[in-house]
Amino acid sequence: MSRFLFPRWSNALLPFVLVVGAIAPLYMTLLVAYGFSPKTLDGQYQPEQPVPYSHALHAGKLGLDCRYCHSTVENAAHAAVPPTQTCMNCHTQIHKDSPKLEKVRESYATGMPIEWIKVHKLGDYAYFNHAAHVTRGVSCVECHGRVDQMEVVHRAQPLAMGWCLDCHRNAVDHVRPPEEVFNLSKPTDSWTKDQRLELIKRYDLHPNDNCSTCHR
């Protein structure tokens, strides 16, 4: 019985094998870090909603304030999805026979909720408070992006813990005067760093990074 011997040409492969052997662990590490990152796994989630509501039209073109519909955002942790009544404030008259609004009319008639799909869903262990942020100068745009330009809403930011902490540890880059919070078209760097530092001082902002700030 003859023993297996590597063919002679395999010697020429040796340097190559060494290089691949050195690169492979690095490749796998980077691949997992990049591919399993929330930016990849959660990034740009864009479900199809039961009603093709356009933020670009309502909040962008018509210029409705975010709070017209999300009226709890300044007082509650949860920025409520509006009840069907809010849609019907206008749509009993405007586009009142539109086929796109069929589910809205049905909900209005029966009292059953429209089953909107939650786009910005956090893990059940995280408690984000909208009121605490928007009343102290963190704009909607910091987390939700330019919703006023989105035909169909998608996640603009990963909403992951590391991303939250980036801001909690460096709030000065993400604050603006509270009266400009709902003005999505104005970027945060319209205010100079000194102005933003001044805001941090004036509103006594000290976002902390204790576990219990968000997990309880």
Next chain:
Amino acid sequence: MFKIPRIIVYVLMIGGCIALIPPLVFARMRATPSPNRPIHIFWDMDFQPKFKAQAPNPLFADGRAMRPPVQGSVARGESYVDTHMFEGVVDGQWATALPTSMKLDQATLERGQQRFNIYCSACHGYSGYGDGAVNQRAMELVSNVNGPVNGTQWVAAKSLHDETTRHQPMGQLFNTITHGIRNMAGYGAQISVTDRWAIAAYVKALQFSQDAGSSGAKVAGAAN
């Protein structure tokens, strides 16, 4: 030097190319919106057997986890005994001033202006002439050359400065904001009681500002 067989070289080259695919797939996932996210690899405690705000609950016929209040329930602090505060009525007449617990000052008017701009300006316009963006859009849809779009019917939003509205007492404005009138829906559910009063006060101020006769000057003096 011995020659490496062709087949081995090809396999290695193809393997190298295949190694490029996962990063490209991930890069594409990052860059394009998709309904197939989020992907949960580690579930941890992402999904807990509890209900957060506005979550669905299949146990109830309407599917809501948050239960709507029973018909006729009264929220704490809203006893409705105070007809001035909650109905805008004093001794059977429309109230002409804010409820006693509120003060007519700069802060109230500024709050009223801010809330007016959020909730009212859509139709009534920022200065109250009925020229808001929603009103303009509705007018376009009604006057479409091929007939009103999707059955749109629209009566132009009321100017707050016309003869019938201008002289309405504050309590009546409060009542209209709360319960709506004609084609306007009520905003009682969307705007808090004190904010509705602040809006009513601001509308009065807005009306006086556009009615710059002797009465305007007088009220401006009285407000100070």
